Every structure is written in structure tokens, then in C-alpha cells.
Amino acid sequence: MESSDIMKKLFLTIASAILMCSANMLSAQSLEISHLAGSNTIVHISADRQAEYLMLPIEETARETSVKVICNNDLVRHLNIRLAINKVDYYVPMILDEWKGREIKLLTHSSMDRSTVRDAENELCWSKMYLAESFDSSNKEKFRPEYHHTPAYGWMNDPNGMFWKDGEWHLYYQYGPYGSMWNNLSWGHSVSRDLIHWEFRPDAIKPDALGYIFSGSCVVDEKNTAGFGAGAVIAIYTSAGEVQAQSLAYSLDGGNTFIKYEGNPILTSGIVDFRDPNMFWNDEIGKWNLILACGQEMRIYTSDNLIEWKEESRFGLGYGCHDGVWECPDLFKLPVEGSDEEKWVLFCNINPGGPAGGSATQYFIGDFDGYRFKVDDTARYMDGNALWQDYGKDHYAAVSFSGAPDGRHTMIAWMSNWDYANNVPTRQFRSANTIARDPFIYKVEGKYYLGSRPAPEYAGAGLDKVLKVNGSCKVTLSNAKGEEFVIAYDQRGKTLSCDRSRSGLTDFSERFNEIATAPVHRKLTSLRIFVDKCSVEVFGNDGEVCLTSLVFPSSPLTSFSVTRY
Numbered sequence: 001m002e003s004s005d006i007m008k009k010l011f012l013t014i015a016s017a018i019l020m021c022s023a024n025m026l027s028a029q030s031l032e033i034s035h036l037a038g039s040n041t042i043v044h045i046s047a048d049r050q051a052e053y054l055m056l057p058i059e060e061t062a063r064e065t066s067v068k069v070i071c072n073n074d075l076v077r078h079l080n081i082r083l084a085i086n087k088v089d090y091y092v093p094m095i096l097d098e099w100k101g102r103e104i105k106l107l108t109h110s111s112m113d114r115s116t117v118r119d120a121e122n123e124l125c126w127s128k129m130y131l132a133e134s135f136d137s138s139n140k141e142k143f144r145p146e147y148h149h150t151p152a153y154g155w156m157n158d159p160n161g162m163f164w165k166d167g168e169w170h171l172y173y174q175y176g177p178y179g180s181m182w183n184n185l186s187w188g189h190s191v192s193r194d195l196i197h198w199e200f201r202p203d204a205i206k207p208d209a210l211g212y213i214f215s216g217s218c219v220v221d222e223k224n225t226a227g228f229g230a231g232a233v234i235a236i237y238t239s240a241g242e243v244q245a246q247s248l249a250y251s252l253d254g255g256n257t258f259i260k261y262e263g264n265p266i267l268t269s270g271i272v273d274f275r276d277p278n279m280f281w282n283d284e285i286g287k288w289n290l291i292l293a294c295g296q297e298m299r300i301y302t303s304d305n306l307i308e309w310k311e312e313s314r315f316g317l318g319y320g321c322h323d324g325v326w327e328c329p330d331l332f333k334l335p336v337e338g339s340d341e342e343k344w345v346l347f348c349n350i351n352p353g354g355p356a357g358g359s360a361t362q363y364f365i366g367d368f369d370g371y372r373f374k375v376d377d378t379a380r381y382m383d384g385n386a387l388w389q390d391y392g393k394d395h396y397a398a399v400s401f402s403g404a405p406d407g408r409h410t411m412i413a414w415m416s417n418w419d420y421a422n423n424v425p426t427r428q429f430r431s432a433n434t435i436a437r438d439p440f441i442y443k444v445e446g447k448y449y450l451g452s453r454p455a456p457e458y459a460g461a462g463l464d465k466v467l468k469v470n471g472s473c474k475v476t477l478s479n480a481k482g483e484e485f486v487i488a489y490d491q492r493g494k495t496l497s498c499d500r501s502r503s504g505l506t507d508f509s510e511r512f513n514e515i516a517t518a519p520v521h522r523k524l525t526s527l528r529i530f531v532d533k534c535s536v537e538v539f540g541n542d543g544e545v546c547l548t549s550l551v552f553p554s555s556p557l558t559s560f561s562v563t564r565y
């Protein structure tokens with residue numbers, strides 16, 4: 001074929017494909033596909049369309065296609081989408097609302113070389129894409145939890161920017177709306193009044209020219225220190241593009257929509273892994289603090305206005321586990337139960353390097369004067385020794401809500417592990433968060449430990465099972481098919497472990513079967529267990545020992561049996 005021919009646009013209406021699809025589908029006149037030279041295709045969406053959504057067909061094993069959304073010659077969004085080549089696994093919607101009444105074009109570039117126009121035509125996505133007025137996001141997943149937070153559809157990892165205000169728990173999260181694998185990170189947004197029922201809100205912060213929107217935190221700036229208005233919700237997050245840098249956005253409507261600060265990025269460095277800013281007001285010094293993961297250390301900053309930050313100190317080299325990347329820090333003060341003492345806890349999520357393999361949350365207990373964090377009892381953290389908030393395999397990126405009521409520091413973690421997060425056997429959504437937990441410090445034989453107690457909102461909601469423990473025992477959760485999840489308490493050996501190797505679907509990853517074992521510092525007298533469609537969360541002594549595990553049984557694990565040994 002002549003190259004001029006190849007260059008010639010092939011305009012192809014997709015009316016027939018559209019007629020074959022659902023009732024919500026709109027007529028096709030406003031969608032045209034033109035295949036260009038090389039590996040490029042343009043999808044034209046005309047200004048007179050009536051559609052809310054462009055429905056994108058996804059094939060999870062397909063390579064990624066780069067999709068540039070162009071409006072009046074400007075690049076208004078850049079996404080990476082696994083557009084279907086050979087089969088359609090599911091659809092995701094592209095919301096067209098923000099370009100209403102304007103012509104837009106998707107300029108797509110496939111990473112695989114296409115030598116002829118014919119090849120491009122044979123790719124399934126072009127005939128299966130369609131415009132629609134509505135998108136059915138009702139649940140289609142048997143593993144969708146009943147009371148754990150999940151995105152309605154698409155990919156989710158870390159909880160971000162959580163804050164409490166006026167009776168509402170705001171949960172943002174690393175959200176990839178264009179498929180159920182990690183990509184195109186924005187901040188999704190959900191709100192709850194009881195930490196059980198979650199309402200979905202439109203995405204709060206979308207990727208831009210500085211990059212994807214990685215993890216970060218929010219505070220309510222009651223005193224207008226930043227100058228965006230008293231009560232503005234301020235978000236600081238990592239812009240992850242060619243480099244990682246910290247950016248600021250503010251919300252004047254209680255956290256629903258954010259305006260990005262023009263002076264972004266506000267914090268830069270020469271380090272590759274430089275991310276996950278977590279900020280809080282520190283009354284003791286009358287300043288804002290921010291803690292940031294930088295390579296194998298946490299950096300601590302101060303600020304008067306949330307925009308200009310001064311580095312004060314670094315923490316981490318030589319302490320705790322360094323077998324992976326340090327990510328998602330948090331830092332706050334907690335009372336030591338049963339005493340008048342208070343201690344600071346520095347949280348460091350690390351991947352890999354966790355006690356059961358892969359991702360996990362380590363913590364350090366010590367003192368903080370607003371400028372420098374000092375661990376207590378340094379010997380406990382030397383030579384790679386680490387303490388973990390949850391010894392299960394599915395507790396990661398744990399951070400706290402800002403401004404939780406009654407001085408609480410309620411936390412939520414992402415209930416998955418980078419060892420297999422992209423491959424767990426769900427499609428419509430991937431993944432869920434843990435239940436909310438209130439951390440506390442308890443002291444045994446002169447040593448401080450961190451515990452995590454299920455938030456009081458769950459008390460009386462009938463979600464948990466509480467068992468009295470008196471000596472070593474095995475608790476087996478099972479279903480009629482004989483699939484089982486085994487919790488074993490070894491009083492002599494002072495351990496609590498969870499074995500999910502016969503709990504149903506496990507073969508999607510070799511790393512799913514490992515047994516998770518936690519040290520028990522004080523004799524167990526109770527086990528509190530939360531079972532949902534795809535998870536088991538175990539709390540020894542109401543949170544002194546925690547193990548969180550995903551499970552994918554063919555039917556729910558509703559039978560309980562206890563054996564003593």
C-alpha cells in the first residue's frame with residue numbers, strides 16, 4: 001500500500017456495533033474512528049452528542065494504549081488504557097461531562113507496531129466502543145464486601161487524604177477508573193457517616209501535566225493559615241510524572257471539588273522515591289508538620305502556611321526493616337493505655353519486606369518535639385528488627401483520618417498486597433479497604449506496643465464474632481465445600497497465625513498461600529473476628545494482635561468451629 005494511502009484517514013462509523021448493544025446506547029453519528037499511519041487511531045466525538053459516557057472496552061491482558069484526550073487542540077487528559085484487541089472483558093466509562101458541547105478527539109497510540117491499516121481495523125475496541133447515557137455500576141461481583149469500602153468499579157490502592165468533618169468521614173483513595181489494574185491514578189472520593197455505608201462522590205483530583213495523583217493527606221485549615229479561606233480543605237499529594245514532587249490543592253466546598261494551586265509543585269528534590277506527604281497541625285510548636293517518604297528515610301518538615309516547608313530532620317537509616325521501599329508515613333501521639341504517659345508513633349509502610357511477604361506497615365514508638373523524632377529503646381529496631389501494625393498479608397498503606405472526633409486517630413489500610421494486588425480474582429472492582437481501626441499503645445514488661453482496635457462504630461452492628469480464649473486453640477471458619485480458613489493460637493509459643501491455603505481460590509499467585517504469624521505479647525483472652533465476602537480480620541485481645549487476610553472461597557465461610565490443644 002502507498003504510504004499516502006496509509007496516511008489517508010479512514011473514517012468509519014460504528015453504527016452497527018452500537019445498534020447491537022444495550023438500550024442506553026446512543027445513536028452513532030457523533031462517534032467516528034479514523035486509523036492513521038503507524039500505531040495511531042483518532043476517535044472523533046462530535047460536539048452535538050447527547051451522551052454522558054464513552055464506553056471503553058477493556059481486555060485485561062492487552063497491552064496498554066496511550067490515549068490523549070484533545071479538546072480545541074489542547075491536551076486535556078492523558079490516559080493509559082488496556083483497550084480490547086481480541087476480547088472484551090468488561091467496559092469502563094469515560095465521563096464526558098466536562099467537555100459538554102465541545103468536540104473532543106481521542107488520539108490513541110498503541111505500543112505494538114501496526115504495519116498496516118487493516119491490522120488496526122481488526123482490533124475489537126474500535127467496533128465495540130460506544131456512547132451511552134447511563135452506566136450500570138450495580139454490583140456484579142460475588143466477592144464484593146458488604147461492609148468494607150470498595151470503589152464502585154475500577155482499581156483502588158492506598159487510602160488518601162482522609163479527614164472527618166461535621167459528622168462525615170471523607171475517604172479519598174488511589175483510584176484508576178479506566179480498568180481494574182493499577183494505572184491512571186487520581187483521587188477517588190467516598191463519604192460515610194458510620195464507617196459502614198459509603199457513598200460515592202465524583203473523583204476529587206485528576207491527573208494533570210505534572211503527572212498522576214499519588215498518595216497524600218488533607219487537613220481542614222480552620223485558621224486560614226494558607227490564605228485560601230478559613231475552613232478550606234487543603235490536600236497535599238505527590239505529583240508523579242517524570243519525577244515525583246509534592247503539590248497542593250484546596251477545596252472550598254468541604255472536600256468535594258479541589259482547585260489546584262498555581263505554584264505547584266511546592267516541594268521538590270533530587271530523589272527518585274519522594275512521596276506520600278502526610279501533614280498535621282502540631283499544637284506543641286504552633287506549626288504544621290509534614291512527614292514524607294524519601295528513599296529509605298522519612299523527612300520531617302515544618303510550615304506556617306502549608307505552602308512553604310522547611311526540612312527539619314530525617315529518620316530511619318539504621319532502624320527497622322529496609323527490605324523494600326519506604327512509603328506512606330504517618331506520625332501522631334497516643335496515650336499509653338493504663339497510664340498517664342503519651343508516646344508518638346511513626347508509621348512506615350514498606351513494600352516488600354513485610355512479615356508475611358510483600359507489603360506491610362511497620363511502626364516506631366518514640367518521642368517527637370515537632371522537629372525531630374527519636375525512637376524509644378533503639379535496640380528494638382536495630383539489625384533489621386521491626387514491629388508491625390498487622391501481621392496479616394493484606395494490610396498496607398495504613399494512614400489516619402485528620403480531625404477524627406474525640407481526639408481519635410482512626411486509621412484505614414488498603415486490604416491487599418503488591419505481591420498479587422493486580423491479580424486477585426475480582427474484575428468489576430479491585431480492591432477493598434480494611435475496617436476502620438483506632439490505634440492504641442499498650443505496655444508489656446516495660447515495652448511499648450501498638451494495637452489497633454476496631455472502631456467503636458462497629459460495636460453492636462452485628463458484624464463480628466467474639467470468642468473467649470483460654471489456652472491454645474484452633475478456630476476454623478469453613479463452608480459446605482470444605483474450604484477453610486484456620487486461625488491458630490499457640491499459647492506456649494506466643495503466636496497467633498492464619499492459614500488460608502485451603503480457603504478457596506488461591507492459585508492466582510504463588511505468594512498468596514504463605515501462613516501469616518504474629519507474636520503475642522500478652523496471653524490471649526479473646527479473639528474478635530470480622531468476616532466479609534473476601535476477607536477475614538482477626539483481632540487478638542481486641543486489637544493487641546492483628547492479622548488481616550483476603551480470602552476467595554466459593555461460598556461464604558460461615559461455619560465456625562473451635563478446637564483446643
Ligand code: FRU
Nearest residue numbers: 158174214215275327328397
Ligand atoms: C503505595 C504507593 C505509594 C504511592 C501510590 C501510587 O502503595 O506505592 O507510595 O503514592 O502507591 O499508587
